[in-house]
Amino acid sequence: MRFATPLHRIVYSVLLVGLSVSVALILAGGIAALATTGSLPERTLLWTQAFPSALAGEPQGLVSVGLLSILLTPLAAVAATILVSAWRRDWTGVLAGVGVALVMVVSLLLGGK
Secondary structure, eight states: OOOSSHHHHHHHHHHHHHHHHHHHHHHHHHHHHHHHTSSOOSSOOOHHHHHHHHHTTOHHHHHHHHHHHHHHHHHHHHHHHHHHHHHTTOHHHHHHHHHHHHHHHHHHHHHTO
16 A cells, blocks of 8 residues: 555554454454353443453453544544654644644543533
8 A cells, every 4th residue: 555655654554553453352352242141241341440351351341442442543543643743843733633632532531421
């Protein structure tokens, strides 16, 4: 695949990795839940509970971390954009990226209420 700039390649890679990790975790959790209980998890866990649960191999934890990773993937792409812009000394890009990241974080924090 051809990319217009190295920034496009980096953002593409971040998005691809985030999507792949989230799909793998959700599938693993779903398959494990179906194998053990015969049904999918009905709710997700808080992130403070999800990581220990996922590390223990519990289906609900795997699905929860998978969903959290798909939510955070675009934020990771914006963070990569900010870092590349700073490395290139493109301060307009850094400022725009920080603005986008702030809007995304506020949206995530307010979205649960």
